[in-house]
Amino acid sequence: MSADPAHDLSSQQSLTSRTSEVEVRRSARRRRTVSAYREGDRTVVLIPARMSVAEEQRWVTVMLEKLAAQESKRILGDDELSARAAQLSEQYLDARAEPDTVRWVTNQNSRWGSCTPSEGSIRLSHRLQGMPEYVIDYVLLHELAHLLVPGHGPSFWKLLESYPRTERARGYLEGVVAAGRLPELPTAREE
Ligand SMILES: [Zn+2]
Numbered sequence: 001m002s003a004d005p006a007h008d009l010s011s012q013q014s015l016t017s018r019t020s021e022v023e024v025r026r027s028a029r030r031r032r033t034v035s036a037y038r039e040g041d042r043t044v045v046l047i048p049a050r051m052s053v054a055e056e057q058r059w060v061t062v063m064l065e066k067l068a069a070q071e072s073k074r075i076l077g078d079d080e081l082s083a084r085a086a087q088l089s090e091q092y093l094d095a096r097a098e099p100d101t102v103r104w105v106t107n108q109n110s111r112w113g114s115c116t117p118s119e120g121s122i123r124l125s126h127r128l129q130g131m132p133e134y135v136i137d138y139v140l141l142h143e144l145a146h147l148l149v150p151g152h153g154p155s156f157w158k159l160l161e162s163y164p165r166t167e168r169a170r171g172y173l174e175g176v177v178a179a180g181r182l183p184e185l186p187t188a189r190e191e
Pocket of ligand 1: 151
């Protein structure tokens with residue numbers, strides 16, 4: 001009747017790359033409705049308790065697609081980025097980093113973020129758009145910390161210690177860079 005959900009998923013790269021973990025929760029109170037939301041970089045799908053495994057698989061696929069479609073439309077604007085920066089500064093840096101401007105730029109391809117402490121400006125590469133929120137938050141926080149401490153010495157990393165996903169975000173970004181360097185898959189070559 002419907003396409004194999006597993007196959008559907010694997011054919012959608014953008015979808016699989018951002019859904020590292022899916023948790024299905026069955027609820028006896030739910031009768032017909034299915035809903036889904038992100039919890040960090042995990043996706044929670046709520047389904048009625050009586051749903052069959054086949055239905056569950058189909059609905060998980062449907063909901064992942066819906067979420068991905070919503071998120072691709074919901075790129076933070078510069079104002080939201082500024083609000084986010086203020087929130088991160090307050091949460092992790094005792095509100096000591098106070099940037100004057102935070103904005104996306106499209107001319108920054110070798111760095112994820114940059115800042116000019118004398119101007120209080122932070123710029124994020126547009127290539128981060130569409131990455132998980134915890135990754136964008138990490139890059140923002142990283143640049144916020146540079147407004148306080150230049151360079152990457154121990155006092156710099158100490159500022160980022162309280163952000164619980166620093167290591168994970170760095171790993172994600174390293175993975176993105178590494179994937180960009182992968183040699184193309186060998187194909188039949190004409191000698
Ligand atoms: Zn840095």
